[in-house]
Amino acid sequence: MADPEPGPKPHVAAKWADFYNRGFLPWHTGAAASQLHAYLTQCPAAWLEHGDMQPDQLHVPLTPPLSTEESPAHAAAPQAHVCPRCAPLKPPLHGAALEIGCGAGASCALLARLGRRAAGVDIASAAVRTARAGVARAGVAGRCVFVQADVLQLPEGFCWEAAQRLEQQQLEQLEQLQQQQQQQEEGASWELTATEHLKRERGACRGVTADPSSAASGGDLQQQQQQPRPGFDFVADCQAFHVLWDQDPAGAVATLHRLLRPGGLLMLLTGNDLEPDCGPNTMSEAELRAAFHEGWEFVWLTQSRFDETPHYRDELGKRPLAWWALLRRL
Template structure:
């Protein structure tokens, strides 16, 4: 974590100038960067990108630049509004490990990624490409144009047919799209409470009756409070009530590319059926 390596400069003029238009108060950013844990990755031109900072329910992407043993904050943006910036640095974001998550590979090996598959928050496409390679008809969606461009390039290179779209999962009710299977590897846990409820409603509008959502999110069993929100079992179950049935909810792990290398982080793998 960066605050273990650098003293972060408190520059009130810079903070006021940089963050006023983003609706983030300088005091909130200082508190987050100085006092809260997060993960970080190298950015462009000597910068470091900080992920996992949460202020008032908003996830922020903060960029700092090292100056000797100090680090100066140069920008902070709402992560959803600037999601594409996650994919434009010199290194990929922590969740983009260049291969499918092991839990999703197991699902594919068991023949569960079948029919019309929708991969929400598909990133650079590894899960969508995995499902398509097993014979599924796949659509992958992500907010990031850069990630989608990378996913399309991978599909062309591998000779795999996937429909990749730049889209917001919360807009699903307005789209004429029906899925038999939904993959959510790390989307559910990025929303605040209000958007999380909208997201579940959006899933219900798209997943056919009897269809399955395979959902992975951070677990409350993961120590610390960096990164996305961690969910208890009862919280996860409470998010899917009327019209949903949990077929299983098991402890699993995410692989994340953190500063110390690829690290396993405790997660939930939920198998949820649309009634």
């Protein structure tokens, strides 16, 4: 059977497009998830040694958000922390990372600032456009790619190089569509200009972003044809899993498993049913453990809170409770 097409299912894409069309983004902070920021810039081994990451504990990082909406390219980058104790708990410094449900791309920008190559996938085209513009402002577009796709429909073997190719295809399709529209309208579209700029930047950075194992050099045809490693070293999922779980429980877990390389790490932030009437869809601890009981190892599972947004503050009166998990693919 052929791999499914990575394009989003129409009814699912329409649902999320409607959120952007209405400007109603209750989850949107404009910044990288504070839990991801803390994980990459602090020592999680110390958290574990102090017993801070248990299911009955509440661990809410007090880290400053890193926004792609306001941060100029010359802004000081956060400092990655890796020590002998926590190195086994973190993805390789120059590895390939994926964020599913990437939204405005701030978490991908953080990953790129800290040395990773970051791919973002979102079902909403408006999110992908916003993410591309955000990483360009942050000065890390050369280490980020963004594709519009239904995560559950990503093909087998999806990896950094596959994300690059898919983004290029989508940019070319967008350019063709806009060129057709320009034949009927005077003046250049700002989005086309941004697209052309992004394509040039991608080309200039191609040698930087490619895996050393798969990069072509000196016209070596064998190297050009070498197959990249499937999967990613790290997957970040901030508020996507509980949506995918409602849509297809088995498919959601299987997708995360095949998107990670063996030994790869998954950071998961999902709704917590201990506060079922506040915030996004929720899951119980038992449901999470049952979902990841085979082929996974829980490094930790603790409680946290989603970062504050105007909707959470003004409408809910507090930040919704979350499960924060780090899992290793076996």
